[in-house]
Amino acid sequence: LNVVMMSAQQDIEIATKTMEIGAKRYITKPISIDKILSSVQPFLEISRLSQENEILKSQIIAIDEMVGESAAISHLRSQIDRVAGSGLGVLISGENGTGKQLVANAIHQKSERAAKTFIPLNCAALPDELIESELFGHERGAFTGADSRRQGRFELADGGTLFLDEIGDMSLKAQAKVLRVIETGEVERLGGNQIRTVDVRIIAATNKNLPEEIDNGHFRRDLFYRLNVVPITVPPLRERAEDIPLLVQHFAEHLQLNMGSTPKAIDPGAYAVFQSYNWPGNIRELKNIVERLLIMVNRDVVMAPDVAEALSLIPQLSASSQLVDDALDHGALQSLPSVALYKPGTALSQMMDTAEAQCILAALEEFNWNIRRTAEALEVERSNLYKKMNKYGISRPDSEG
Missing domain, CATH: 3.40.50.300 (P-loop containing nucleotide triphosphate hydrolases)
Known part of the structure; x- marks a missing residue:
């Protein structure tokens, strides 16, 4: 917030104090329209340039992301x-x-x-x-x-x-x-x-x-x-598979920058494995897999076997119920997280709650947080789904588009 201080006193000490606490200008009476305009005009210009800069940055980001x-x-x-x-x-x-x-x-x-x-x-x-x-x-x-x-x-x-x-x-x-x-x-x-x-x-x-x-x-x-x-x-991503290497590089650079982690390279041989997959979840699924690899691979280079292993786990992680099997037939729930069946010292009810929460979250993500379709897939009433989401603290994150 740009503040212009107006006063009836021409006092250097007052002017200094007002500037110290954040005022940008100090003007004294008599006040005229011209004096006010000349005082605020620089700030208006800075604000305009800043706004134009933000617009240009947004345009660059929007196009760059494509x-x-x-x-x-x-x-x-x-x-x-x-x-x-x-x-x-x-x-x-x-x-x-x-x-x-x-x-x-x-x-x-x-x-x-x-x-x-x-x-x-x-x-x-x-x-x-x-x-x-x-x-x-x-x-x-x-x-x-x-x-x-x-x-x-x-x-x-x-x-x-x-x-x-x-x-x-x-x-x-x-x-x-x-x-x-x-x-x-x-x-x-x-x-x-x-x-x-x-x-x-x-x-x-x-x-x-x-x-x-x-x-x-x-x-x-x-x-x-x-x-x-x-x-x-x-x-869909499968119709432009030639773009996958560029997308993988793009996501890897941005994710590592945001995570502040040690940069990892993608071995050229890994791209063919990325391109061999059908990507039913499209760009969102590709981004999730890249993020998982950057976190889980303990070497400086992500190799083809790393990608193959990550992709091979997808159907295995989703085969725990007939519901998920049916969803897989339609290309859904491809990124269901793994659920540990047993953890020493953990009550059965707590493990069941964890499994239920993970299943609900995976279904919501796969159906793009469409409550009606998620409820139908999980065979529960929408009101019941809302209650369970509230129980487990599940809420929609910022959309990526």
């Missing part, structure tokens, strides 16, 4: 370049873990809205009764637990971009309200009666076939047409 030289990723970059400045709605399709949020952020950062906020919301991570509050906000007393008024994501994204991830899991009721905002540019908080105008670009993403969802009565056709002005498909 690692690869394949035809598929080059085509994706060109699509982003073409659509970014248009201001049109974008619907991003792709499997879990392919980086749909990264694409949405890149579109935002290359658009005229880059100076404003990019607000993400995972529609699958919230129960139906909370998603409307998240989107539109609420007034105090609007429902049980609404102890204070709160802005919704549409208001927070005013002037910027709202990214609706996994929009195929949004309820029909919420879909209708989102459509109304798109058509009118107006929002109304739950429990309120004041109409607020917002200027928001919507980018949506899904891993579902929305035309099929429409035919099945699960998604509104009119909302689909509004969102699908410019469709973009993010390719």
Whole structure:
């Protein structure tokens, strides 16, 4: 915070003290508009330059994270370049873990809205009764637990971009309200009666076939047409395997920098092993495996056998129940952590709790924290799943996209 001290006294001692406690300028009466403007103008310029610098850094980061030289990723970059400045709605399709949020952020950062906020919301991570509050906000007393008024994501994204991830899991009721905002540019908080105008670009993403969802009565056709002005498909990792060596290098460099660990090299022979795997979890799964190797390998170089061993453990770790076997048939739960069957001095109930918590966490991660799909896979009620998540302190980490 830049502070300008104004005083009626031309006192060097006072001026010195105010500067010592953090004031940036000291001006004395008589005060004029010109004097005030000349005092604050340097700070405004510094703030503007700082903001522009942050925008440029964000743009560099967003594009830099899209690692690869394949035809598929080059085509994706060109699509982003073409659509970014248009201001049109974008619907991003792709499997879990392919980086749909990264694409949405890149579109935002290359658009005229880059100076404003990019607000993400995972529609699958919230129960139906909370998603409307998240989107539109609420007034105090609007429902049980609404102890204070709160802005919704549409208001927070005013002037910027709202990214609706996994929009195929949004309820029909919420879909209708989102459509109304798109058509009118107006929002109304739950429990309120004041109409607020917002200027928001919507980018949506899904891993579902929305035309099929429409035919099945699960998604509104009119909302689909509004969102699908410019469709973009993010390719799965198996369709751009030539990018895997670059991605492995990228993740290794960034992860080791963040962990502050001794740098490890990746032996060239290891890349062929990475490329031989199908990667059902896509980039997210690749990043997890690279991180595991950097931590677990005790040498300075990660070799091909290290990668082969890490990949060979994946189905073994997931074969402890029929539920997981069924999920594996659909390419799910590939990264289920190992569960020790017995630890001396540990009660059976505690071991069972640990196993249950690990299974729930793995399922949530594999289904991209989609509560409904996770509950269906685990064959439990959503309310019961929420209770168990609360019991074990399981909460969604920051999304990677």
